[in-house]
Amino acid sequence: MADKKIDEPTGVETTGHSWDGIEELNNPLPRWWLWTLYATIIWAIGYTIAYPAWPMISGATKGALGYSTRGQVAVQIAEHDAQNEGLVAELIAADLAELPPTSDLHRYAVARGASVFRAQCSQCHGSGAAGAVGYPNLLDNDWLWGGDIENISATIAHGVRNATDDDARYSEMPAFDEILEDEEIGAVVEYVASLSASEFDASLAETGAEVFADNCSACHGETAEGDRDMGAPNLADAIWLYGGDRDTLEQTVRYSRYGVMPAWGQRLRDEDVRAVSVYVHALGGGE
Known part of the structure; x- marks a missing residue:
């Protein structure tokens, strides 16, 4: 050119x-x-x-071989379930309260329950189950609805104050903001604080004891040690779900609390509910 x-x-x-x-x-x-x-x-x-490759409007091309990573995982899960089929059947049939801690079934339940807990429960109760503000510590012996394994299992299966399970644990504290005068609220807060604090206003606490007896003892008991049948917490042990300082106690008395736990029996398989019940009970706080 x-x-x-x-x-x-x-x-x-x-x-x-x-x-x-x-x-x-x-x-x-x-x-x-x-x-x-x-x-x-x-x-x-x-x-x-x-192989699957090109994205479409509602999915992707399937590929001539029909391969998918989801399918591969499903196969692996099926193989795992088949290997543990016998232990799962034993776990479903077992009396959890009589399960020997040294048995293979108990060890299997704890291991499986730990996996379920990390995946489903740790977001609220913490990876170590020590809880957070508004989310119970599962390591201590302060159980709102009972800490034996049957009660733990029932709480996990049905949840607390949810609208999806008719057997959910349910309790509701009234908001005393429009029931008591400000002076009465201040007095009953001081009384409740006096049950576990070393420093308090004795005169104000004495007045608060009368307010407590008239308005709170029906649920929390005359000695403020709670009532598990009603889901009323023990106020005398210095273990607080939302905090035990005066401001937090006043907030609770004035406006109440209303924590909700989902019904895991509707989301998990029966063996997983039972396994995580065994795991939580074995953490050390279970009764």
Whole structure:
């Protein structure tokens, strides 16, 4: 071609591009590079035909081989379930209260329950089950509804104050903001604080004891040690779900609390509910 420009030192045609007098040579690509490019194109076409690849409106192309990572995981889960089928049957049939802590079944239940807890329960109760503000500590012996394994299992299966399970644990403290005067609320807060605090206003606490007897003892008991049948917490043990300082206690008395726990029996398989019950009971706080 008449307009083709040749680089004199090399004798190679240029591309016509020039940067500060430096011209780009139009050298051909190495053959090995070209063949590698062609091979990857062929491989990519084959891959998109054989495996899921192209996103569509409501899914993706399935691929001629019908392979999916979800399917692979499902197969692995099925294999795992088959291997543990006997232990699962024993766990479902077992009396959890009579399960020997040294038995293989108990060890299996604890291991399985730990996995369920980490996946489903740790978000609220913490990875170590020590709880947080508004979420019970499962390591101590302060149980609102009872800490034996039957009660733990019932609480897990049916939940607390949810609207999805008719057998959910249920209790409701009234908001005393419109029931008691401000002075009465301050007095009963001081009385409740006096049950576990070393420093308090004795005169104000004495007045609060009368307010407590008239308004709170029906649920929390005359000695404020709670009532598990009603889900009323023990107020005399210095263990607080939301905090035991004066401001937090006043907030609780004025406006009440209403924590909700889902009914895990509706979300988990029976063996998982039983396994996590064994795990929680084995943490050390179970009765």
